[in-house]
Amino acid sequence: MSCVLELKNLSFVYGKGTPFEKKAVDNVSLKIEKGEFIGVIGHTGSGKSTLMQMLNGLIRPSSGQVLLDGNDIWAQPKKIRDVRFRVGMVFQYPEYQLFEETVYKDISFGPQNQGKEGEALDKAVRDAADFTGLKPSLLEKSPFDLSGGEKRRAAIAGVIAMDPEVLVLDEPTAGLDPMGREVLLSQIVRYHKERQNTVLLVTHTMEDIARVADRIIVMNKGRPEMFAPTKEIFSRGDELEAFGLRVPQITAIMRQLRDKGIDVPEGVLSVDEAFAALVPLLQKEGKLW
């Protein structure tokens, strides 16, 4: 595997020289491999969003470097736009960025800026709409007539349409109902599998991230306190709690069972996994009917 993004001693200070000065990101160094699905978790104000915005050059770091395929993204500040096409960024509540007359036009804003035209543009828009589960009939509607969930999809499609090598999503499921959340998440997973690109998912929902991420970055006070495979992160529940985070509910239940001396595996991350582990135990004791 090759490394797609590398951060070197990255720092960012907000409001330098004012009474509101604050170190948002503090000397971060880490490497992200091509094709990985990375989860980013952390308490509110832990510097996740700032860190994410430095990945595509929306925020210029106070010090340190972001290397994309080994090249410093700020080596040529005039070409920073190209970096933004390669590292796609979906913000929190992205539906507030919709502005065009039709959904189709709004999705095509990004690829059009990239210089795509004609059939390539049409394909990019329709593929993106398909990935996010937008019905073709919605494409000709005004984005302001859509429901909340559909707006969210349209906005995410607007970024996916640029076909970025790295896709950063900042709490894409915030404010959606459980069903909408489930569907959106599985669409992101499908997109990741089919396009084989790198995805970074920022979230507060441990259940979501536990199911989909290969590795997890835990941010606390501007520092990546942990960066390890998902199973390992969630088997260190006590440490997570020290950062104001928790493990998924199912992991907590399985841990309690383990503490009571029942022989279940460590670091169970999903209900399905827990089910698979519990069924043989219950059958052995003849308690399953």
Place this chain on the structure above:
Amino acid sequence: MVRDVSFGQYFPGKSPMHRLDPRGKLIMFIAFIVIIFCTFNYVSLGITAAFTVLFLVLSQISPKFYFKSLKVIIFIVIFTSLLNLFYGSGEPLWQWGILRITVNGINRAVFVTVRIVCLILAGSCLTFTTSPTELTDAIERLMKPLKVIRFPVHEIAMMMSLALRFVPTLLEETDKIMAAQKARGADMESGNLFKRVKALIPILIPLFVSAFRRAYDVATAMECRCYRGGAGRTRMKQIHLSARDVAAFIVTALTIGGVIVCNIFLKRVL
């Protein structure tokens, strides 16, 4: 970005200036504006400048922010003082084509510069040390006599405080939308004027949409709390005059008196 502008910002603090009665501060500020344009010789100009500096020092806010707010108007200052410099009347000291400099022109340029700078500094001092809520409260109190002629004082004050309340929110929102559109490759830094104006559309439309959304939300929230205008409303924070305010009034009165006396007894230079 947009948030770097310090003019009009409020810096919480406990300095003597912060603790002055906002009504008093507003009256003194208005009096100061009047008096600064009634300075006709260097002594009175000096007095008003000294008065400004005194209040800046009392505000206990880093001079850096005052310089920052001056930076915004530096071009206006240079432009107007240059105009005044070349349009003075009287004997020319130096002439080149239509450009001529006279003693009168130099005086005018100096006066205009000092006046505008003092004005901006005093205005910044007022907004730096007075929270928007205090300011609108003060305006509401001072305009109360207008109620006699059925002027909707409370409603205007409420509109002002709501507008002020949403300035930082909308700025933040603008930043967010700009970031989101930039992430989709929006290019706002290059191209000709027409292109740049067009590039604003993806920012302005979402901004308007969200401003209306917020307005509806606020209206609903206010109705939920049974807001029904100014009649019979009491205040959470009562404002009182204190010895400190009296002292400030005396200093202001002395400045005004000083300027008037200088104007009467000293020669006018303008």
